[in-house]
Amino acid sequence: MTATGPIISLEQVSKSFNKSRSAPAYIAVDRLDLQVGQGQMLALLGKTGCGKSTIFNMIAGLTEPTSGSVTVDGRNPFREFDSFRGKIAIVFQGDRLLPWRTAVQNVELGLEMLDVPAGRRKETAMHWLGRLGLRGHENDYPHALSGGMRQRVSIARALVSDPKILLMDEPFGALDEITRDRLNEELLRIWGETKTTILFVTHSIYEAAFLGQQVMVMAANPGRVKEIVPVDLPRQRDLALRETERFVKITARLRGLLGS
């Protein structure tokens, strides 16, 4: 896929769940193939229930596929779970901040797991909070922050350990349009600087086309790949790009695929 080869590889991956003993198994993902090159930004676009979160959980090693193989950096993320400490980070749909920790303490969480000394931990966490416009709020508890601020803290928490892979599961879904646009731009800037491989799940066609180098359109019941659409737009993007004819064409194609 790229010169350096895929960092994430899913081959014929299926995942099913048994909701009850009597009911037939629910197939969340069906024979899915996916390869993501190092430093890529791949957007996953699909309706609710198309297995996007299940794919994330398998890549993160939180769940094991029922069949097929998942490899990240050439290894099995489920069996070699601990070896990926600090290398894979997730930004969840909700902010999932620990309510008993302040903003900076929440951001420090990933570094604590890596045994980073307290001083350096705080310094790095403060850098990322500042980067995401949260300086002055470092000692606030989550309940004192707005939804957008909380989500930015959760992004800082994921980025603080400089992960090789960042999985973002509809991170801006609950935010207002203005905040969402700002965070989309900020995310592109961070991606440009860090060269982290990013998988970004979204329901928004515009967000998928704006962020992704490629958009993987998924079908539901069972979850499978419908088509992978390349987004041949410059890597440096701003919101004005969304007014261009090329962008409109891409979003029209994505809409067509989602509706079909």
Place this chain on the structure above:
Amino acid sequence: MTMPQAETSLGTATWSVTGLGRRALSYVLPFAVVAGCWQIASLFFPPFLFPSLVDVSKRCVDILFSWSQFSDVLATVGRILAGLAGAFIIGAVLAVLMARSRAVNDFLSPILTLFQGIPALSWVVFAIIWFHGIEPRIFFIMVMTTLPAFTFQVLSALQAMSRDLMEMVMSFRPTRTKLFRTMIIPAILPDILTAWKVNLGNASRVVVVAELVGATGGVGYELLQQQQVFDMAGALAWTLQLVFFVLIAQAVLTLIESVAFRYRAVSERSL
């Protein structure tokens, strides 16, 4: 411009003092009413039924300032705390095992429920038959009577932990120690403190029964001595020592709560 501000701050100060006074009064009033009723009763009944509050207070002071008597209070307090600590540690370990394994849960739950159904006095009798030393007896009684509640309360707290937060912490691949330190302990701490508050009251009642029958010292033993000489003032004074301890311990737990849970949002409208 300055004057209205001064008036406002003065008004706020007066209001807060009035509010504080009202709260203090609402706290003291019920005790004052009970004490008043008792004092009135003491005027109409003989001292062995209703001794005057002055006599009871004198006996309380005697206990507090006489080491030979106060050491009995400390012995009882030590037994309560040791019993609760023992039950809590064993209960927490059992709860973690039960939360981790359904088979362990299915095996231990009925046993703990069975223990819950055994009266405290029965445990006292069993302890006297099984153990020779006074302290092992009382420790055993305290542990057996508070263990099921601690176990079920910690288990319930573990099961009620947010799955989302747990999944988030797990995504950072913590070691088991770090998982406990960063997620599990802070998440279940409110329930642990509640469990301690509830069990503290239970333990202070059970310890008296245990000492009454199976000890040669402590508040329970002293209560037995007062009963034998029909000394109501003494019985009340010894009982109050235990009540004071429970009140102090509850205040300490409340203080810990207010410090540990300062992260909680406070709504302007309460229940």
